[in-house]
Amino acid sequence: MKKVISLLIIGLLFTGCSNDKKPEVTPVTTPEPTIEPTPVPLDHDTYDSLYVIANKTHPLSEDFEPTDLVVPDVLAxxxxxxxxxxxxxxLETMFEAAKADDITLRFGSGYRSYSTQQRLFNNYVAKDGEESANRYSARPGESEHQTGWAVDISDGSMNNWLKNSFKNTPEGQWLAENSYLYGFVLRYPEGKEDITGYIYEPWHFRYIGIDEALKIKESGLTLEEFYGYMN
Ligand SMILES: [Zn+2]
Known part of the structure; x- marks a missing residue:
């Protein structure tokens, strides 16, 4: 019996040492798995969203009104x-930056309620007829101004207020070149009427945050094209 136990112990000892006799295995280095962040899609449908798209095919509801409206401290x-x-x-930051470049901007139009837009549109229709009014103005619910993210900007003198000629002024050119640095994009560019539904408006800018504005500016696209938000 003692002999058996001794053999068992010897056997166990050898078993315990058996690892030393295995050939060395070079450890295989597996690369760290890269975790790609799942991109969160931007919300273009919620009226309250920074990325909401309001146009003639995607109108806002009659009762939508932003809850955080304030009066910017700028020349208006x-x-x-x-x-x-x-x-x-x-807007305040942008106007200050413009001032530093000797450019005086003037805030001409911001948030517009559904009912204000209704009144405006009716006035334009009375003046120019519905078809014509629809090209330069918006039906209630279809105006981006109701989102609270849109601004119409003029030069200090107001000489080119809501005029195509604004694009040739130092103010209009400064905005076209620099607005995206402050999160604003030129919303209705020249030659994109078929896509945006609106004539070229060198005075109308849409705030969408600096990150998105940079990307949109680089792309040269409208919001509808950039976000694939057509019809
Ligand atoms: Zn406007």
Whole structure:
């Protein structure tokens, strides 16, 4: 019996040492798995979203009104013009930057309620007829101004207010070149009427945040094209 136990112990000892006799295995280095962040799709459908797209095929509801409207502290054509908080702050920064370049901008139009837009549109229809009015103005719900993210900007003198000639002014050119640095994109570019539904408006800018504005500016596309948000 003792002999058996001794053999067992010897056997166990050898078993315990058996690893030393195995040939060395070079460890295979497996690359760290790269975890790609799942991109969160931007929300273009919620009226309250920074990325909402409001146009003639995607109107806003009659009762939508942003809850964080404020009056930006900038030179304006009249008192009380409002924008959503984030856009208002960005506008202030942009106007200051323009000033540093000897460019005086003037805030001419911001948030417009559904009912205000209705009144405006009716006035334009009375003046120019519905077909014509629809090219340069918006039916209620179809105006980006109701989102609280859109601004109409003029030069300080207002000489080119809502005129095509604004694009040739130092102010219009400064905006076309620099607005995206502050999160604003030229919303209705020249030659894109079929896509945006609106004539070229060198004065109308849409706040969409600096990151997106940079990408959109680089792409040379409209919001509808850039986000594949057609019809
Ligand atoms: Zn506008």
């Amino acid at each position: 054509t009249r008192d009380g013009l409002e924008l959503r908080q984030e856009a208002a702050t960005a």
